[in-house]
Each structure stands twice: as structure tokens, then as C-alpha cells.
Amino acid sequence: MIGLGYVGLPLAVELGKHYPVIGYDLSPTRLEELKQGRDSSLEVEPEALTQAHLLSFTGDPADLRGCNVYIVTVPTPINAHRQPDFGPLESASQLLGKVVKPGCVVVFESTVYPGATEEVCVPIIEKESGLEYNQDFFAGYSPERINPGDKEHRVTTIKKVTSGSTPEAADFVDALYRSVITAGTHLASSIRVAEAAKVIENTQRDLNIALINELALIFNKLDIDTEEVLAAAGTKWNFLPFRPGLVGGHCIGVDPYYLTHKAQQIGYHPEIILAGRRLNDSMGAYVAGQVIKLMTRRCSIDKESRILILGLAFKENCPDLRNTRVVDIIRELEDYGLQCDVHDPWVNPSEAEHEYGIRLIGQPAANQYDGILLAVAHRQFVELGVESIRAFGKPNAVLYDVKALLPRDAVDGRL
Template sequence: MNKNPKIAIIGLGYVGLPLAVAFGKKYPTVGFDIRSQRITQLQQGQDTTLECSSVELAQASQLSFTADLQEIAHCNTYIVTVPTPIDNYRRPDLSPLISASETVGKVLKAGDVVIYESTVYPGATEEVCVPILAKHSGLVFNETFFAGYSPERINPGDKVHRLETITKVTSGSTAEAAQWVDQLYQSIIQAGTHLTSCIRVAEAAKVIENTQRDVNIGLINELALLFNRLEIDTLEVLQAAGTKWNFLPFRPGLVGGHCIGVDPYYLTHKAQEIGYHPDMILAGRRVNDSMGTYVASEVIKLMTRKHLCVASSTILILGLTFKENCPDLRNTRVVDIAQELLEYGAEVAIYDPWVDAQEAHHEYGLNLLTEVPHAHYDAVILAVPHRQFIEAGIEWVQALRKEISVFYDLKSLFAKEQSDQRL
């Protein structure tokens, strides 16, 4: 292993770019991505994910960007940060990880180290990725090349909890490789590192971080379904329970994004592969995956009570991203609401000032509004509490509605008397 790291970051999305910028301030670093348009934007100092400012990009004086494989051939440390999504059957889709491993394998040299940050199930790095690296490089694992795993902990849109201020879990395929990987990350992570005994432990630690959150949110979502039938306000219940010092402050809502709505399926896949059925994890997933359909059904009930015909109605959804104040559309469950309403024949419009309209159309076939007409909608669903909606206030939301209409405040952004219902 080389004592003078020359780093290549494979994949320049929400995870890879902040990592490339951090390493690029200290070491010769090349950011590699197969999307030539992404490379051009970054070379011009523009980050469409909004994770890194033009100033931050400029501060990484040793960082360059490329889509040319040969321009990373001189590197000795390869860090893979590609997505690990699920397919239509909610099974792990490792194709981006496999493709990235094939790419790295073509330029891998004796003494090089490959570190994975993508979320996987325990064992995936050594069972799936390493054999691909060995096949395409002709090298021998743990003799002429080494591996590490350091799970990403990027929280899109979060300007407080940043890469450098979050403790980094590290691991390596040998004791020497583990120490080398740990020291590499220590050089850029202010919060420090946590070195695990093996790669499988680090993989497991990552996948349960979001599985734990998913199960907890699933519980709160189920309670919200119950309290709605009991005609009790869920938020009021949670605020009362929250006066106890150890009550966990989870809130009901849609569970999407690249982590919480995906990672549990990686763990359950591995569990079922070894003959164990994970009841609690899958139960939480079932509840959370059903919430978009539930919201749509509640809006339809409210409209029916007001004698509004759903099939000929115009319904506005405010917000499309998977969380507030970021442009990230990955695995957003707002589309579940839209699709359910469209099946009932409603005309659904979506407004989100954070979203690139072309990306929304490419990913989900949805056309976004650039302006929102007043007094036009039979129902308004506030799905994502972006700061623009908070600043505009309840008066702006109410002005969008027809005289007889429905307002569903999914995230309880406003007082309960200001909406017809909230989750």
C-alpha cells in the first residue's frame, strides 16, 4: 500500500462529490463519473445537488474531474460511491456496484486499495465486488491488492452534519489495510473514526442505521393510522408523549430517499438468503410503503364528503423531493400519492421549487408547474415542508384553493384547525 495516496472517487453524486472535495484539499484526487454532463458542470464550478458550493469546489485545489478511465489509471486508492438501489421487486440492484467494480478492475495495479462506501448487505464487498476486481485486474486479493469499506453517512441538504463532522466507520480486508484505510479517513474527518474488526461488521453497521430509523417511523406511522380512526390528533399525542425524557422524537410521514426506504431491503434480502425471515423489519417496510396510498385515500374521502367529484378534479401537490430543502428525488414516495390520484381520474399538478423539471420528467414522467394559479384547486396536499412553503404561510396555501375544496397537511406544518386533515 502506497504511503502517498493518489485518490480516485468513483461516482460524483450526493456522497462522492463531498468526499472528493474533502480529499482534494489534501491529496491529488480525481473525481470520476460516467455522466459527461455532470463532469462539465463540476469543471465549471456548479453542483446541481447543492451539496458543495462553488467556493468549496475551488478550495479543493488538488481535485480534478473526468469521465475518461485512463485519467484515473495512475491512482493507487479507489473509493467507490455509486448508488445501491432496489429493483421493481424490492430486491437489491447491485448493477451500479458491479459496473463500478469492473471499471476499477481495468486500471487496478499491484499495491492498490479499493474502498467501498455504497450501502450493501453484510458480505457483499468480499462476495460480489472483490471477485470482479480480481477477474478484471488479474491480481490476487490480499496479496497484490486490498479492499476496505467505510459506509457513507451523508445527509442530503444538511448543512450542519457534514462529512467532516460525522464519525466515520472504517474497515479493511487485512489488519494492515484496515489501519491504512482508517488513517486515510482520519486525515480528513474532524469527528474521528471508528475502526471495526472486519468489513462485514462495517457493512452491517451501516445497513442497520437506517433500518432502525425505518422501523421506528413505521411504528409512528401505524400509530397515526390508529389515531386517525380514533379521531385523535397524532401530533398532539406525540407532543404529549415527548415530555418524557427518553421518548424518541419520530414523526409520521412518507419514507423515501436513497437510504431509509431502501437499506432495509438489503438486510432482509441477506436474511432470507440464509433462511431467516425478518418479521419486524418487513412489517415496518409494509407500513411505510403503504403511506402514499393511504394519504391519497384520505384526500379522496375528504373530497367525497364535500361532494367533490374526484374524477374531474384538479389536485395540487406541494413538494416532490423525498425530504425538505434539498433537490433529491431518489425514491421519493410523493409519487405514490400522485399515481394513486391519477388512477382515480384526477388531474394532478405538482409544484416544487427545489426540483429540476427535466429530472422529474425523466425519473417519474411528471410535469412540474413553474407557477401556481390561485383559486384553482379542488384539493391541495402539502407533502414536503420546504422553507419556501413555510415562508409563504397558510394564507398563500389557502389562496390556491377553490371556495369548496380540501387541504391535507401531510407533515403538520400548520395548526390543525387550518387544514381539513393532517397525518
């Protein structure tokens, strides 16, 4: 298993209950915690790690030479220009080229555009190994469907799409996953079909959220509560239950750019997909602007004004900081000259500082803030309730609820 993050570790654990599995990762810290039976991502419980009695961990590529199946679960991020960053995938492919041998099967799970596995990864493996694709080694693609923080939908209970570079390889890959995925598998006709299926899953969600975000902007100008509108519309059996908000994380806010990149390569300029991306990427600045307006109406704002941001993770009840768009709100507020304190009981403080230069605070003090922004619906904030959250602020503090977590009449503004 190449990569032991949110995707790789849960799958390695399930496979490690039935097959000898070596988990490989570049991070010595990550390897050490896993060897000690701890998972800082909180996706795998300590007892589950113990149950995977055939699973071992290493950071030494030489230990991978004895394997005959390789599963790649490295990140596929975007760069500063919102273009695919194949760096991790190319590095993993170079590693594989040094360890694969005749008869091996290499399966990729990382989200890419249709064709990337065979256009980007396979040539690197061929070059590094000197082996010929579909003669000496074979490939498969089985897109990950991990939902961080979700304790109901786990790797074994989510149907798995599988594919292979030849009919025989496809059957082999499908049988391997079917042996541990209790929800079953769906064998796609080709690697390209499986790649396309993955990238449109999150593109569809991104566009649906973009529509609801745009409706929220319209309803705000009309002084209509968006949640009330959605509750009313939701009484129709086929109305889709999407909600407005920040679109971050390693999938929904990233994957559409892989598809649009490929579309542009073949001469098609995608309009709807990119329009949805632009709108969703603008929501952090919009929220910050709404908070500033509310504070300006209620009290004067100066460089001494302080705002408490509750939540930094990209979603509730998990420590995942990847592509969190709460950062957009913070940066926008800081551009206005405001001081922002950020509190998140789930996030590792050192990771927040390393990734974003944000120093998290511990328990916020009472009566300190001119504005309070509830950005993430962590259960701790639900348990606090309105009165305890408002107690962090001064008597005339503004309370803005991004997630519509609190009663409408208890907050000063929300999406």
C-alpha cells in the same frame, strides 16, 4: 473517486484539499457542471469546489490508472421486485479491475448487506485484473453517512466507520479518513461488521417511523391528533422524537431490503423488518385515500377535479428525487381519475419528467384547485403560510398536510 453524486462529491472535495484526487463519473453533464464550479445537488458550494485545488474531474477510465487508492460511491438501489440491484456496483468493480495495480487499496462506501464487498465486488476485481485479493490489492469499507440537504451535519462533522481487509489495510483506511474527518473515526474489526453497522442504521430508523405511522393510522380512527399525542409523550426524557410520514430517499426506504435479502439467502425470514417496510410503503396510498374522503364529504369529485401537490423531493430543502414516495400519492390520486399539478421549487423539472414522467408547474395560480396537498416541508411553503397556500384552492378546497407543517386548526386533515 468513482461516482460524484451526493456521497462522492463532498468527500472528493475534502480529500482534494489535501491529496491529488481524480473524480470519475459516467455523466458528461455532471462532469461539465463540476468543471464549471457548479453542483446541481446543492451539497457543495462553489467556493468549496474552488478550495479543493487538488481535485480534477474525468469521464475517461484511462485517467484512473495512476491512482493507488480508489473510493467507490455509486448507488445501490433496489429493482422492481424490491431486491438489491448490484448493477452500478458491479460496473464499478469491473472498471476497477481494469485499472488497479499491485499495492492498491479499494474502499467501498455504497450501502450493502454484510459480506457483499468480498462476495460480489472483490471477485469481479480479481477476475478483471488477474490480481490476488489481500496479496496484490486490498479492500476497505467505510459506509457513507451523508444526509442530503443537511447543512449542519456534513461529511467532516459526522464520525466515520472504517474497516479494512487486513490489519494493515484497516489502519491505512482509517488514517486516510481520519486526516479529513474532524469528527473522528471508528475502526471496525472487519469489513462485514462495518457493512452490518451501516445497513442497520437505516433499518432502525425505518422501523421507528413505521411504528409512528401505524400509531397515526390508529389515532386517526380514534379521532385523536397524532402530533398532540407525540408532543405529550415527548415530555418524557427517553421518548424518541420520530414523526409519521412518507419514507423515501436513497437510504431508509431501500437499505432494509439489502439486509432482508441476505437474511433470506441464509434461511431466515425477517418478519419485523419486512412488516415495517410494507407499512411505510403503503403510506402514499393511505394519504391519497384520506384526501379523497375529505373531498367527497365537502364537494363532488369528477374527472375535472384538480389537486395541487406541493413538493416532490423525498425530503425538505433539497432537490433529491431518489425513491420519493410522493409519487405514490400522485399515482393513487390519478387512479381515482383526478388531475394532479405538482409544484416543487427545488426540483429540476427535466429530472422529474425523466425519472417519473411528471411535468412540474411553475407558480400555481389562485382559485384553481379542489384539493391542496402539502407533501414536502420546503422552506418556501413555510414562508407562504396558510392563507397563501389556501388561496391556490377554490373556496371549498380541501387542504391536507402530510408533514404537520401548518397549524392543526388551519387544515382539513393531516397524518
